[in-house]
Amino acid sequence: MKKFLAKIVLFIGICGLLTVLPCVIIDPYNVFHWSNVRENGVEPNKNYIKVKYILANPDKFESLLFGSSRAGVIHVENIEDEKCYNMSYSEGIPHEYLDNLKTLTENGVNIKKVYISIDSLAYTLAPEQHYYEMRYPYEKLDLVTFCKTYLRPNMVFDSLDTIFETRNTRTENYSNTFYEYGWWCDYGVETLTEEDVPGLIPYIGYDYCFEEALEDIRQIKELCEENGIEAVFFTNPMQEVTYKESVDNDYYEFLEAVAEITDYWNFSCLNDITTGLDYYFDSSHYIPEIGDTIMETVNGKTHLNEDLVATGFGYYTTKDTVKNLIKILESQYTADTEE
Amino acid sequence: MLFNSIQFGIFLPIVFALYWIIPHKYRWALLFAASYYFYMSWNAKYVFLIFGTTFVSYLAALRLEKASSDKEKKVILAITAIVCLGVLFFFKYFNFFFESVSQIFSLFAIKLNPITLNVLLPVGISFYTFQTLSYVIDVYHGKVKAEHHFGYYAAFISFFPQLVAGPIERTSNLLPQIKSEKKFDYEQATYGMKLMAWGFFKKLAIADVFGFIVDGIFNYHYLYTGGVFILASLLFGIQIYCDFSGYSDIAIGCAKLMGINLMTNFKSPYFSTTVGEFWRRWHISLSTWFRDYVYIPLGGNRCSKPRRYFNLFVTFVVSGLWHGANVTFILWGALHGVLQIIENFFAKFFKRESKGIVWWIRVIWMYLLVCFAWMFFRANSFSEIVWIFMATPDGISHPLTYLSTVIQNVDLKPIDGIIKLITLIVLFAYDYASLKVDVIEYISKKKRIVRYLAYTFVLALILWQRFDGVASFVYFQF
DSSP: OHHHHHHHHHHHHHHHHHHHHHHHHHOTTOSTTTTSOOOOSSOOOHHHHHHHHHHHSTTSOSEEEEOOTTGGGOOGGGSTTOOEEEOOOTTOOHHHHHHHHHHHHHTTOOOSEEEEEEOTHHHHSOGGGGGGSSOOOGGGOOHHHHHHHHOOHHHHHHTHHHHHHTTTOOOTTHHHHHHHTOOOOOTTOOOOOGGGGGGOOOOOOSOOOHHHHHHHHHHHHHHHHHTTOEEEEEEOOOOHHHHHHHHTTTHHHHHHHHHHHOOEEEOOSOSTTTTOGGGBSSSSOBOHHHHHHHHHHHTTSOOOOHHHHHTTTTEEEOTTTHHHHHHHHHHHHHHHHHO | OOTTSHHHHHHHHHHHHHHHHSOGGGHHHHHHHHHHHHHHTTOGGGHHHHHHHHHHHHHHHHHHHHOOSHHHHHHHHHHHHHHHHHHHIIIIIHHHHHHHHHHHHHHTTOOOOOOOOOOOOOTTHHHHHHHHHHHHHHHHTTSSOOOOOHHHHHHHHHOHHHHTTOOOOOHHHHHHHHHSOOOOOHHHHHHHHHHHHHHHIIIIIIIHHHHHHHHHHHTTGGGOOTTHHHHHHHHHHHHHHHHHHHHHHHHHHHHHHTTOOOOOOOSOGGGOSSHHHHHHHSSHHHHHHHIIIIIHHHTTTSSOHHHHHHHHHHHHHHHHHHHOSSHHHHHHHHHHHHHHHHHHHTGGGOOOOOSHHHHHHHHHHHHHHHHHHHHHHHOSSHHHHHHHHHHTTTTTTSHHHHHHHHHHHHTOOHHHHHHHHHHHHHHHHHHHHHTTSOHHHHHHTSOHHHHHHHHHHHHHHHHHHOOSSOOOOGGGGO
């Protein structure tokens, strides 16, 4: 019987190795390689990796930019006199930025400033959506959840095809860019063409967490005030089809409600930029050059043309000026609809 | 409680440990309690059915032994059969029977409102009903003595490894083993572990994985046309074999941990060259049950040819019906019956080949024939079969496009496809080798490095191919 039980232990050990080893070695989501992220064609769990990275380097950056992948094109290294890190990740939402900020401040990370980018995704994506996928945010990954999510060999082997298919599309300096800046899209990306227009699909979520999103934004503002962190909020300049879909889903109400909580820079509107094909590479993401414009504007490094601001692009919104902004946006939308 | 569940992973070690700790005289009680707990994990209220069936058959056997005349014995047997089969009929066939009667009457423009019962099919009812019936019939024929100890008998009927999906055990094999005192046998236990691992390989690495593809095609058949149904049928053949034989292997391996040897239920059935041979290798416990308790009592082959063919046909139709209350199962059974009749009729052309290219051709042909029949088994309704048969030839006049559409529909990625191919090669290599040797014994005699490489390879295929989720076993629905 002892010999048999020893065999059982050996069997369990072999099963354990066979489970753990491929998950750790292949690690498609880079959670085991958070300090040495590799580009393998699978989107890494950026929220988890970036939070861990900042926790490990608490004094490296003065400011952080939070946002979804839309803000992920912003080249934060271009912000003058500021060492900033782009914390953005796919489908980022304020609920998760709040959790991340709590984690970072509670662990002594030295942040002076945060940029928070928001748009309709903030209230149309429920946090629970991310629990069904492999991209649990940092705070949701307790040990049990971590093991259940990432110690699954079949998941790892499912990703091998993606890793294999994308082996020739690796970018140079992926790791360096990831850790130094955090953005994911470089300059020179191919923008939209006329042929793409008919196939453009609006990109907003399917949930509705309006009040919850506002509460998260309020708490972010309060947390920053309590910790002496300057919070700069701005809205993303959504591509035309996504913007219109957002408007049909209470986006103006959202902009009004946010203004009651905090001032912000608005870049959501219908103008030559947001309707122009040269400034977007899909219906969700603007080009890095627009990101530069946004950062220069919010940091006061540039003053946009008045005509541009008159369209709502770069419009500094407060609770006193939000109604005027909404008037501008509504008239644009009406004029566009009548066309 | 599925074999491939965490609950079973906790349940089995506890039962195993207690079984070898407690004295032999109490082991029947442990098996009885564990088996009933195992059964109740499916649906607690149905435990009264299995208990009732057990109790009725227990009393019937005791009464049979004391019966003073053949007439009395026949009456007791008949009553037992009516009770046991009546319960089976009520839960499994009631709705089908009345729907069928209603449909027949509607052909004569008589409208009947069929009575429909909203009852769940108790898991394993077909299996334990047959096991109790075989016991009573064997006592009736004097082949075995009635068991006086209710505990032993109840443990025999409810023995958890084979309770819900067989093998359907014979009294002469299992009951004495339940009663006899055993000492822990290292070789037997390790063989059992290896057999369980092989069963899990078939279930998790093959059946569940291929089942995902098959279900996607059969359950949404209206979205497909062309050769994809042929592929689905071929894959279903693999799925059902691996699912069912995997379960049997796990059950047999599990029993070996307790020093009990259950009967072999599958013997490389897809290496058969005739339908008859297929049924001597597939679900052996059921096919021998039907042979001994239906075919032979009808007269078997000790009668005229027409009568023999009739017996064969009826046996297979009943076998089809046993699998499910649906006309598709009856058609499947009838098809096998007809194929066997044709084989019998042209027997001189079906000489036994054991090797060579002809043997391989016949093996492949038999696999294709069996998979053709599986289409009836898998289809959810008769209209679905009609749809599939009408849609399958679509595009066949352009063979290359026909084939490429099949591949597109399955949407298999390269590495995924390679892993699936490797699992199939391992499966068929094992089954082919099993025609000549006991593969587990054979590997056990090899050098340690070879053995451990083989075990690690199989474990890797299980863990790395494992279907995400816990899929039930196909034969649980019977």
